[in-house]
Amino acid sequence: MTLSKTTAPLFRPFEGGRLKLDNRIVMAPMTRSYSPNGVPGPDVAGYYRRRAENGVGLIITEGTVINHPASAADHNVPHFYGEEALEGWARVVREVHEAGGKIAPQIWHTGTARERKKFPDSNADPIGPSGLSLTGEPVSEPMTALEIRGIVQAYAQAAADAKRIGFDAVEIHGAHGYLIDQFFWDVTNKRTDEYGGDLIGRTRFAVEVIEAVRAAVGPDFPVIFRYSQWKSVNYDAKLAANPEELERFLSRLSAAGVDIFHASTRRFWEPEFEGSDLNLAGWTRKLTGKPAITVGSVGLDSDVTSLFTEGKGGQPASIDSLIERLERGEFDLVAVGRALLSDPAWAAKIREDRSEELKPFTREALATLS
Numbered sequence: 001m002t003l004s005k006t007t008a009p010l011f012r013p014f015e016g017g018r019l020k021l022d023n024r025i026v027m028a029p030m031t032r033s034y035s036p037n038g039v040p041g042p043d044v045a046g047y048y049r050r051r052a053e054n055g056v057g058l059i060i061t062e063g064t065v066i067n068h069p070a071s072a073a074d075h076n077v078p079h080f081y082g083e084e085a086l087e088g089w090a091r092v093v094r095e096v097h098e099a100g101g102k103i104a105p106q107i108w109h110t111g112t113a114r115e116r117k118k119f120p121d122s123n124a125d126p127i128g129p130s131g132l133s134l135t136g137e138p139v140s141e142p143m144t145a146l147e148i149r150g151i152v153q154a155y156a157q158a159a160a161d162a163k164r165i166g167f168d169a170v171e172i173h174g175a176h177g178y179l180i181d182q183f184f185w186d187v188t189n190k191r192t193d194e195y196g197g198d199l200i201g202r203t204r205f206a207v208e209v210i211e212a213v214r215a216a217v218g219p220d221f222p223v224i225f226r227y228s229q230w231k232s233v234n235y236d237a238k239l240a241a242n243p244e245e246l247e248r249f250l251s252r253l254s255a256a257g258v259d260i261f262h263a264s265t266r267r268f269w270e271p272e273f274e275g276s277d278l279n280l281a282g283w284t285r286k287l288t289g290k291p292a293i294t295v296g297s298v299g300l301d302s303d304v305t306s307l308f309t310e311g312k313g314g315q316p317a318s319i320d321s322l323i324e325r326l327e328r329g330e331f332d333l334v335a336v337g338r339a340l341l342s343d344p345a346w347a348a349k350i351r352e353d354r355s356e357e358l359k360p361f362t363r364e365a366l367a368t369l370s
């Protein structure tokens, strides 16, 4: 099978949003849960190094949690605080750089997507803007102003540490129904103070996080912000129903100091709003004037939902229409998830037109860190 007429546009260097990359391929952040007690070991470093060796332009790490007793929902998700975990990450950075790659951590707080009695501290309650789960059930008290200030500072500290230990950028996880997105979404944010209300009020927490991160890393360090309309419990959820709402939402985040937006969708070819072919990344780029990363089923014939809901894999698929959109300037960078999870050499195979060597993605790929 020929996967694409030409893949050259994917391999053009990128310069924008304070970041310079050798090509347009980004490894999407994917939780792997291979960091016992929150510490990424040499196997995690090797896993990322292999993607860098095989020509991924920018690696965004799996979600790695900020310093808070209720930030993680799994014992083996890496921490982004504490000497041991940060030393583990410094090794990851070193190995990726030795292989000629670039890397950003995705800093994360799960909010109320974490159940009670989970990690890192099993005594800590989950936190969220209104203490509501993603299905709207009360699970804890609404966050206090003091808690909000503490969490904002924890994001800023994580970003400062990312810069200090040599990462090339930082990505703030504002997507998929986790803490920041719980402030954005009216199902989980019922606050009546300045952190709630309309969509603008609901961006306030993210704006404070972005501003604090920017202040912590200085003017030149690239800050990427990932957001999504969909939530892990509701793939049809929408934060913005039309381009005007999206513009109001994004302009606040952009002004707060985002350099590059990462618009998370499940299928890159789907128009976001009626009357235009643009996908969410396309709209994001158009409305903010900032570089945008697209994502969703690149190189595979199934989407990530089918993995999470049915445990399904996927077969290699053409990327012709992706290349056409990239050529048209709809977006700047292309994130690849499952295809790169199952095959560290995916980018090299695309570049060298070795399409017959591309592998299917199977759920067994999750069972190893290869």
Ligand SMILES: Cc1cc2nc3c(=O)[nH]c(=O)nc-3n(C[C@H](O)[C@H](O)[C@H](O)COP(=O)(O)O)c2cc1C
Binding pocket: 028, 029, 030, 031, 032, 062, 063, 106, 173, 175, 176, 226, 264, 265, 266, 295, 296, 297, 298, 303, 304, 307, 335, 336, 337, 338, 339, 366
């Ligand atoms: C196993 C797995 C773990 C994931 N973990 C994260 C995560 O930690 N943070 C995040 O923003 N997205 C996460 N995602 C979503 C991916 O980043 C990506 O957006 C999604 O898989 C769609 O891309 P794909 O179709 O190329 O796989 C995860 C996806 C998978 C398959």
